[in-house]
Amino acid sequence: xxxxxxxxxxxxxxxxxxxxxxxxxxxxxxxxxxxxxxxxxxxxxxxxxxxxxxxxxxxxxxxxxxxxxxxxxxxxxxxxxxxxxxxxxxxxxxxxxxxxxxxxxxxxxxxxxxxxxxxxxxxxxxxxxxxxxxxxxxxxxxxxxxxxxxxxxxxxxxxxxxxxxxxxxxxxxxxxxxxxxxxxxxxxxxxxxxxxxxxxxxxxxxxxxxxxxxxxxxxxxxxxxxxxxxxxxxxxxxxxxxxxxxxxxxxxxxxxxxxxxxxxxxxxxxxxxxxxxxxxxxxxxxxxxxxxxxxxxxxxxxxxxxxxxxxxxxxxxxxxxxxxxxxxxxxxxxxxxxxxxxxxxxxxxxxxxxxxxxxxxxxxxxxxxxxxxxxxxxxxxxxxxxxxxxxxxxxxxxxxxxxxxxxxxxxxxxxxxxxxxxxxxxxxxxxxxxxxxxxxxxxxxxxxxxxxxxxxxxxxxxxxxxxxxxxxxxxxxxxxxxxxxxxxxxxxxxxxxxxxxx
Amino acid sequence: xxxxxxxxxxxxxxxxxxxxxxxxxxxxxxxxxxxxxxxxxxxxxxxxxxxxxxxxxxxxxxxxxxxxxxxxxxxxxxxxxxxxxxxxxxxxxxxxxxxxxxxxxxxxxxxxxxxxxxxxxxxxx
Numbered sequence: 001x002x003x004x005x006x007x008x009x010x011x012x013x014x015x016x017x018x019x020x021x022x023x024x025x026x027x028x029x030x031x032x033x034x035x036x037x038x039x040x041x042x043x044x045x046x047x048x049x050x051x052x053x054x055x056x057x058x059x060x061x062x063x064x065x066x067x068x069x070x071x072x073x074x075x076x077x078x079x080x081x082x083x084x085x086x087x088x089x090x091x092x093x094x095x096x097x098x099x100x101x102x103x104x105x106x107x108x109x110x111x112x113x114x115x116x117x118x119x120x121x122x123x124x125x126x127x128x129x130x131x132x133x134x135x136x137x138x139x140x141x142x143x144x145x146x147x148x149x150x151x152x153x154x155x156x157x158x159x160x161x162x163x164x165x166x167x168x169x170x171x172x173x174x175x176x177x178x179x180x181x182x183x184x185x186x187x188x189x190x191x192x193x194x195x196x197x198x199x200x201x202x203x204x205x206x207x208x209x210x211x212x213x214x215x216x217x218x219x220x221x222x223x224x225x226x227x228x229x230x231x232x233x234x235x236x237x238x239x240x241x242x243x244x245x246x247x248x249x250x251x252x253x254x255x256x257x258x259x260x261x262x263x264x265x266x267x268x269x270x271x272x273x274x275x276x277x278x279x280x281x282x283x284x285x286x287x288x289x290x291x292x293x294x295x296x297x298x299x300x301x302x303x304x305x306x307x308x309x310x311x312x313x314x315x316x317x318x319x320x321x322x323x324x325x326x327x328x329x330x331x332x333x334x335x336x337x338x339x340x341x342x343x344x345x346x347x348x349x350x351x352x353x354x355x356x357x358x359x360x361x362x363x364x365x366x367x368x369x370x371x372x373x374x375x376x377x378x379x380x381x382x383x384x385x386x387x388x389x390x391x392x393x394x395x396x397x398x399x400x401x402x403x404x405x406x407x408x409x410x411x412x413x414x415x416x417x418x419x420x421x422x423x424x425x426x427x428x429x430x431x432x433x434x435x436x437x438x439x440x441x442x443x444x445x446x447x448x449x450x451x452x453x454x455x456x457x458x459x460x461x462x463x464x465x466x467x468x469x470x471x472x473x474x475x476x477x478x479x480x481x482x483x484x485x486x487x488x489x490x491x492x493x494x495x496x497x498x499x500x501x502x
Numbered sequence: 503x504x505x506x507x508x509x510x511x512x513x514x515x516x517x518x519x520x521x522x523x524x525x526x527x528x529x530x531x532x533x534x535x536x537x538x539x540x541x542x543x544x545x546x547x548x549x550x551x552x553x554x555x556x557x558x559x560x561x562x563x564x565x566x567x568x569x570x571x572x573x574x575x576x577x578x579x580x581x582x583x584x585x586x587x588x589x590x591x592x593x594x595x596x597x598x599x600x601x602x603x604x605x606x607x608x609x610x611x612x613x614x615x616x617x618x619x620x621x622x623x624x625x626x627x
Contacts, residue, residue, distance in 0.1 A: 313590060317564060320589030321518060324607040328524035335527075399566070403519070469519035473541045 026134040027122075030084055032057045032077070035131060044138055045099055064098035064110030072097050075175070076117070083119040084129050092117040093171040094139065114140045116167070196293040197281070198226060203242045203291060205229055215272070215297055217263030232262045232269060242291055245278045249288045252278040254295070256302060273302040326351065332462045349413065350406075353378065357405030361398050369401045370394065371442070375430060378408040382421050391432035394442055400494065403470040410463040411446055411490060419488050420448035426487075440496040441477075448487030456483040505533040506624055507615065513559035514539035515546040515573055516587070517566040521607070525560055528611045542566050546573040550582070558622050559584040560605070560614070563594065574599065583621035585614075 018025060024041035028034060034052050041047065045061070052060040058077065063069040075095050083090040095117060098110040116139045122131040188195055189209045196208035202225035213219075221229035227239060236259060241252045254276045260269040276295025280288045329350050337343040356377050360369040371394040379387045396404065412421070420426030432444035448454075457464075464481065467490075471479040477494035512534045516522040522539035529536045537553050540546035543565055550559065550573050559577055561570045563586050570586070577584045587605040588594055595604065603617045618624075 313594065317589040317594075320607040321521070324524065324589075324609070325518060325520045327608040328520040328527075331524060331527060406520075465523065466520070469523055473519040473522060473539065474517065476541070 024136050024138075026057075026136070028057060028080065028132040028134065030129050030132065032080060032132075034060060041136075044136070046101065061097070061099070063096075064100070064112075066098060066110070066112070068096060069098065078178075079117065080119050080132055080134070083121050084132055087121050087123065087127070087129060089118060089120045092119070093167040093174075095171075112140075113138055193294060193296045194276075197290060198242065198293060199290040201243075201246055202227070203239075203246070206290065212293075216261060230261070232260060236260060241278060245280055245291055246288055249280045249282070251280060254278075256298065271299070272297055273299045322354075325354070329354075332466075336462045346413075350409065353405060353409035354402075357402055360405070361401055366398050368395050368397050371396055371404070371432065371444075374401060374405055375408055378405065378412050379428070382412070382416070386421065386427050388427065388429045390430065391444070392434060394432070394434065394496070396496070400475060400496075403474045404494075407467050407470050407492075410467050411488075414463055415448055415451070415488070418452070419454065420451035423451050426451035434496075435493075442492075442494045442496055444492050444494075446488075446490040446492075448489070451487055453485055454483050454488055507618060507622075508533035509535065510557040510618075510622075511535045511537050511553070511555055512618065513537040513546075513549055513553060513556055513577075513582075513584075515543075515549075515559065515565060515570055516562040517541050517564075518562075521562070525614070528614055531611065532615055540573075543568050543570065543572055546570065547576055550576040550580070556580070556582050558582065558618050560618075561586050563588040563590065571596075571599065574602075583618075583623070585617040585621050 019038050021038055022040055024044050025038045026034065026041050027036040034055050034057055036053070037047065037049075042049075047060070057080075058073055063072045072095060075092060076097065079090045079092045082088075093116055095115050096112060097115050098112045101109055101111045103109050116137045118135045120133040120135070121129045122133055124130045188207070191209055192211060194209065194212040194215050196212045197206045198204060199206040204223060204225050205221045206223075208221065216230060219229065226242060227234070233239060238259065241254070244250075245252050254274060257274045257276065259272050259274055261272055262268075263270050274295050275298055276293065279292040279294070281290040281292050283289045330347060333347045333350065334343055337346055357369075357374070360373055360377060363369075371391070372389055374396070375387075375389055379389075415421040415426075415428060420428050426448065427450050429447045429449070430444065431447075432442060435441045435443050467481070468479055471477045471492055471494065475494045477492060479493075480489075480491040482489040482491075512529055514522055514525050514529070514536055516525060516539050519539075519541070522541070526536045526539065537556065538546070538549055540549050546561075546565065550556070556577075559573075559582060561573055561577075561584055563570050574584060574586075585603045585605055586595065586599070587607060587609065589607045595602070603621045605613055605617050
């Protein structure tokens with residue numbers, strides 16, 4: 001405190017002025033350690049310089065053992081921190097704070113005092129807080145409680161008590177308001193929905209909560225305009241809605257709005273769905289000064305609803321297609337079976353074959369099935385010893401599984417009626433291989449032997465038409481049916497990668 | 503009984519052979535001449551463009567995972583009337599094709615005849 005400053009032709013010693021002031025002054029570092037105080041401060045607190053310089057304020061003066069002590073400390077600390085953090089002077093009109101006092105017998109006790117304090121931040125050239133100046137006045141003696149005999153003036157009666165009592169009540173109101181405000185801010189910060197307060201015509205972020213940070217990928221947006229903070233929203237309509245709310249004062253509500261947000265730096269734009277409202281904030285004169293943004297991200301719900309609709313549409317499509325397939329089987333089976341018993345048997349076995357193939361596909365969640373499993377399914381009724389299956393594993397897509405299931409069913413039924421499975425000695429050799437690795441094809445031969453002598457049918461029935469159609473039409477493959485005298489031979493070739501050939 | 507659509511050439515685009523066979527059978531019963539059936543969009547487009555004297559077409563909307571609308575465009579350009587068939591219903595059609603005669607699977611012979619006659623503007627007998 002040896003600084004001097006020159007005011008015109010008068011040199012003033014500020015340190016001496018500080019020391020000589022009748023007002024108690026205390027200087028604190030920003031971390032609330034005691035840096036310096038003057039004689040008046042010593043007079044009211046009894047502080048010993050050697051004991052308290054460099055100490056934390058609240059370690060040196062802890063307001064004593066009373067039950068209100070922690071609250072008193074909290075009020076003073078809050079005011080100091082507010083002055084430091086906002087770089088604005090803060091007033092505590094009335095605060096109780098007990099001071100240690102040495103009694104005549106030498107023992108220590110605490111005496112409750114009532115203070116009025118002003119906390120002033122002292123800034124350096126860079127605008128940083130370097131010191132906090134506390135100016136305290138002991139107002140205990142102004143309190144009506146301490147002077148019960150003081151007459152109440154007419155003015156006191158009208159305005160509700162003495163100056164101190166009014167100051168106390170204002171201070172109490174301030175404290176209650178601040179507590180309420182803090183609680184609101186806390187609720188705002190922890191709200192599950194996203195919340196932001198935008199200020200001015202450029203929509204600068206004045207405040208935003210955790211959910212908002214999460215929505216935009218934890219970017220540093222404080223104080224920035226919305227165009228600067230979230231540049232990827234250009235052309236998505238949000239800036240314009242904000243401009244309109246600011247200009248007209250009419251709120252805007254967005255339902256299932258799509259936004260493309262860049263949540264990670266240099267990352268891809270992510271699509272999110274939002275329900276939100278832009279609410280104008282007005283000043284006392286009614287002019288719009290900002291916008292309150294509040295909403296929820298509903299991306300998961302929207303995507304789930306879309307998936308569900310897709311699945312229902314797909315299910316409906318498949319059911320209707322399957323019904324059309326069953327209808328076709330019924331009509332064509334009826335045309336080649338004139339007697340009802342024959343129709344019922346043939347129709348039923350075709351429906352069962354279709355159903356078995358569906359079971360195979362259901363087991364794999366409709367991803368496909370293995371060729372051998374399909375063949376085993378369609379031939380198991382005739383016994384393992386009569387059917388020889390020989391070939392590598394071949395996984396087939398669902399459409400091929402359904403077609404081949406029908407084809408093998410028709411071949412096996414035909415063999416049971418007219419071919420190798422019609423006699424106990426007959427056998428069927430089924431061999432297959434994969435050909436051409438670049439455009440993979442399945443080559444399969446079905447050779448019957450040991451059955452009755454074979455003659456080619458006069459006219460092609462539904463079964464053989466169905467086989468040929470399935471191979472050529474559904475699978476874009478080839479089939480050669482040879483009615484050799486020793487037994488039917490079916491040679492079929494099916495491309496396995498049909499997506500490549502389309 | 504004379505068939506109102508006797509002798510008409512009708513293109514079929516349908517990927518499931520059993521359903522295609524049913525359509526052929528029904529068309530033959532109506533004395534129509536089935537063209538195709540095409541089991542994919544590419545074959546469908548070729549038949550739609552190159553078949554001479556084509557009178558009408560029955561188009562499955564979802565053909566092996568693709569939508570049939572390129573074939574519909576070719577037919578529309580040629581002025582050939584067509585009917586969609588779908589398991590999704592008319593609601594499954596995009597805006598620009600709404601109002602086109604549409605068959606719901608599974609279908610009856612009467613429904614196919616009515617839809618074709620409506621598309622071709624042939625008066626009911």
